[in-house]
Amino acid sequence: MLTPSIIEIRGLDSYYRGRRVLDGIRFEIPGNQVTVIMGVSGCGKTTLLRHLVGLKPTERGRVFVDGEDLGGFGEQKLQAYRSRIGVLFQSGALFNSLTVAENIGVPLKVHTRLPEETIRIMALIKLNMVGLAKFGDFMPSQLSGGMRKRAGLARALAMDPEILFVDEPSSGLDPITAAGLDRLIVELRETLGMTIVVVTHELESAFHIADQIVVIDEGRVIAAGAPEEIRAADDPRVRQFLSRETDLRPPDLDDYLSIILARNR
Amino acid sequence: MKLRVHKTTPARPVVELDGILNRDTVPEVRRALLRLAGRRGLKELEIDLTNVRAMDTAGVAVLVEVYRLLEHRDGILRLTHADENIRRIIRLACLDEVFGKTFG
Numbered sequence: 409m410l411t412p413s414i415i416e417i418r419g420l421d422s423y424y425r426g427r428r429v430l431d432g433i434r435f436e437i438p439g440n441q442v443t444v445i446m447g448v449s450g451c452g453k454t455t456l457l458r459h460l461v462g463l464k465p466t467e468r469g470r471v472f473v474d475g476e477d478l479g480g481f482g483e484q485k486l487q488a489y490r491s492r493i494g495v496l497f498q499s500g501a502l503f504n505s506l507t508v509a510e511n512i513g514v515p516l517k518v519h520t521r522l523p524e525e526t527i528r529i530m531a532l533i534k535l536n537m538v539g540l541a542k543f544g545d546f547m548p549s550q551l552s553g554g555m556r557k558r559a560g561l562a563r564a565l566a567m568d569p570e571i572l573f574v575d576e577p578s579s580g581l582d583p584i585t586a587a588g589l590d591r592l593i594v595e596l597r598e599t600l601g602m603t604i605v606v607v608t609h610e611l612e613s614a615f616h617i618a619d620q621i622v623v624i625d626e627g628r629v630i631a632a633g634a635p636e637e638i639r640a641a642d643d644p645r646v647r648q649f650l651s652r653e654t655d656l657r658p659p660d661l662d663d664y665l666s667i668i669l670a671r672n673r
Numbered sequence: 674m675k676l677r678v679h680k681t682t683p684a685r686p687v688v689e690l691d692g693i694l695n696r697d698t699v700p701e702v703r704r705a706l707l708r709l710a711g712r713r714g715l716k717e718l719e720i721d722l723t724n725v726r727a728m729d730t731a732g733v734a735v736l737v738e739v740y741r742l743l744e745h746r747d748g749i750l751r752l753t754h755a756d757e758n759i760r761r762i763i764r765l766a767c768l769d770e771v772f773g774k775t776f777g
Binding site for chain 1: 695696697699700703729730731733734735737738758761762764765766767768
C-alpha cells in the first residue's frame, strides 16, 4: 500500500533548446517508498530528476514538495530542501582534489555542526554500504568508473537524507555489484524510512526494488502504478519496453529522411 | 535529546539517553559521552537506549567513538534496551559484530 505523497508533479512541461522534453508530466511520489522512473534513453528521465531536485526551474506546471510549490522556494527554503535530499547523478561528480572519504564528508561539513572525527566515521560507514570501505584514502582518479559512481552514491547518502534521488545507479556496474546496490536501496527504505526515487532503464532492477513504477515515453507518463500493475499494462509502448522489442520504424525516421534528402533546405 | 547519568558507581556509570540521536543532537551528546568514557578508573559504561526514539548514522558514529575510546583503555561499552530500529541501523552499518556483543 502506498503512503501519502511527499512530492507531487502536476502538468510539468520542460524544454531543452526549444525542444519539448517533458510533456504534461503528472504523478505523485509517496513517502517512505521506492519510486522507479523508467523509460528508454533520451525520454526525459534525467530532466525530470533535475526538476525534482530544484536544479531546473519549472516553466509550465508545478512540482509540490509537502504541498508547497518548489518553483516558489526562495534561496533559504531551497537550501533547507537540499539539506533533506541526497542526489546521485550519472557522472558521480566527485571533487578530484579531495580523497574519496573527504568527498563523502563534504555535505556533512557544509550542513552540520558535526566534528571532524564523527564525519570521518560516517563517511566510512557510507563507503562500506557501497562496498568501498577500503578506498576512503584513495583519490577519485584512482577509482574505476563504477567505483566513482558508488562513491557518488555514498556521498548522496552522507546526510542520511529523507529523500534520495539516484540516476542510473547500476550503469557501468557488474551484475553482482548492481544487485548489492539494489539490496542497499531496499534496506535504506526499510531501515531509515527513506523516500527513494530511482531513474533507470534496468528492468530487472526496477521490478526488484520498486513500490511504484512510472514509465515515461517521449516526455509523457504512459503508465504509473505498482510493479504488478505495470507488468499487466496493455499500453503497446509499455509492452514493447517490457519485452525489449526494438522499433522497426524509428520514431525520428521522418527527421532523418528530411536531413539526408535535404528536403527542407 | 536529554542525557542522564544515574545508578552511578565511579567505575560503572549508566547513561540514559532520551530523544532522537541524529546529526542535530550528536554534537552535544558526543561531548558528554566522551567526557564520561574518558574518566580515569572507568571499567564499564552502560548506555541505556530505552527512550531513544530514532537514530541515524551520526548516532552510530558517536557510539563507535565511545566504543573505541573505551577499548583503548580496556573498558567495556554496553548498549541496553536497543529497539529493533536501532539494531537495524547498526546492522546496516555492518557493526552488529561489534555492538551485537554489547547489547544487554
